[in-house]
Amino acid sequence: MTAKRSIDWIYQGVFYLVVGLIYIAIFLRSFLLYRDHPVLWQVLGLLLLFIGLFLLEITFAKRGNIWFHIYLILQTILTSLLIYGPEFNEYDYFSLLFAILGMQLMRQLSAKVSLSWILIFLVLIGYKFFRFEEPIEWLTRLLLFGSIIVFLASYSLAARRAQESRRYNQSLMQQLQDANQNLEQYSDTLEKLGIARERQRLARELHDSVTQTIFSMTLTTQSALLLLNRGPAQVKPQLERLNLLVQNAMTEMHTLISELRPELELDGGLETVIRQHINRQHLPDRLSVTLKVDGQQVLPPLEAQGLFRIAQEALNNVVKHSDASKANVHLHIDEPYWIEIDDDGQGFDTQQAFGGGHIGLAVMHERAEEIGWNLIIQSEPGKGTHIRVERMYPGKERV
Secondary structure (H helix, E strand, O other): OHHHHHHHHHHHHHHHHHHHHHHHHHHHHHHHHHOOOOOHHHHHHHHHHHHHHHHOHHHHHHOOHHHHHHHHHHHHHHHHHHHHOOOOOOOHHHHHHHHHHHHHHHHHOOHHHHHHHHHHHHHHHHHHHHHHOOHHHHHHHHHHHHHHHHHHHHHHHHHHHHHHHHHHHHHHHHHHHHHHHHHHHHHHHHHHHHHHHHHHHHHHHHHHHHHHHHHHHHHHHHHHHHHHHHOHHHHHHHHHHHHHHHHHHHHHHHHHHHHOOOOOOOOOHHHHHHHHHHHHOOOOOOOEEEEEEEOOOOOOHHHHHHHHHHHHHHHHHHHHHHOOOEEEEEEEOOOOOEEEEEEOOOOOOHHHHHHOOOHHHHHHHHHHHHOOEEEEEEEOOOOOEEEEEEEOOOOOOOO
16 A cells, blocks of 8 residues: 555656746746746736645646636636737747646546647647748747647546556455455355365264164174074074174174274375275175276376275275175276276165265265366165266266
8 A cells, every 4th residue: 555655756756847847937937938928917917826736736636627627718718818918029938828727637538538628728739830930930830839738638638547557456356355355255154065065974973883783783782682592503503693784784894994094195195095995994705806007197186085984985885885796996097087887786776865865875975066077976775786987078967
């Protein structure tokens, strides 16, 4: 703000300095030329009236353009009286008063209107020179004083546009700062919503998976204790079931804990982390998972992280819900990019699953949208499940 004011003061200072120098030069020359002439006080009176109106110009300008035009008419009449006065033998330097008016024009009015006024000024001084001077002298004086008027008016216009451009740039800068601030607030809001949504998802997962598994472990343990006295031979199947439930609970907890990590280390690429996840996961004995990879391109980290989370969720659903014997992960990391997860499990009704708010499917869709990919889920009861995630390209609609 301080720099802006200082630049404005520089423009204002240059304007008033030029006006002051021109006016003082005209006033002193008039005094020297007419000090022994009876029209001295008439000349000085008109000049004082001119400067008085000039000092009131700011007040007139605040009332609107109509008052400024009235001011210009009055000043033009005063200057014309000085130029065309029959008693004034030396009149050419009075034309510089039009230079002051030309500078004021460019500060207040549009360039087109200002040029019309300047043309009137040139006609007024040109006509006087034409009547009382030789052709060469007339042309010389017109070019001399006309060039001064046009030059100072052009400078004033350039200064005005520079100020307007600077104010416009400052306005854009302020808008950009406001937009950045709003974007930061929006980003914070999205982050908070994302955290809340993730908490809700984890709470739902804990309730739907781990809590249910622990409840089943409790029932199995109680059954084993009851059979310990009544039928010891039946305890072993219960303990085996209990062991399976413990393994499932550990697998589910491992999956949920891994999802709590804010960032995924992708050392070795997407293929490596998916293969490591398959090898670490406690798969049921009846289930085998294979990974096939086509291409050797490297995906951006954000996309790779999103695809891994989708594959992780899909495999977790296979383990928990599909009752499948075989699952395949096919990763195509070349144009066009896609990943598919298939299983031969029991499948499900997709409309009923989405309508019932199945949180795992919703999370996969959200992760796909976040990285700009499209998720397609195809499944029917008894016919397994096919999941395909493909990168979106311009002109292709999201399914």
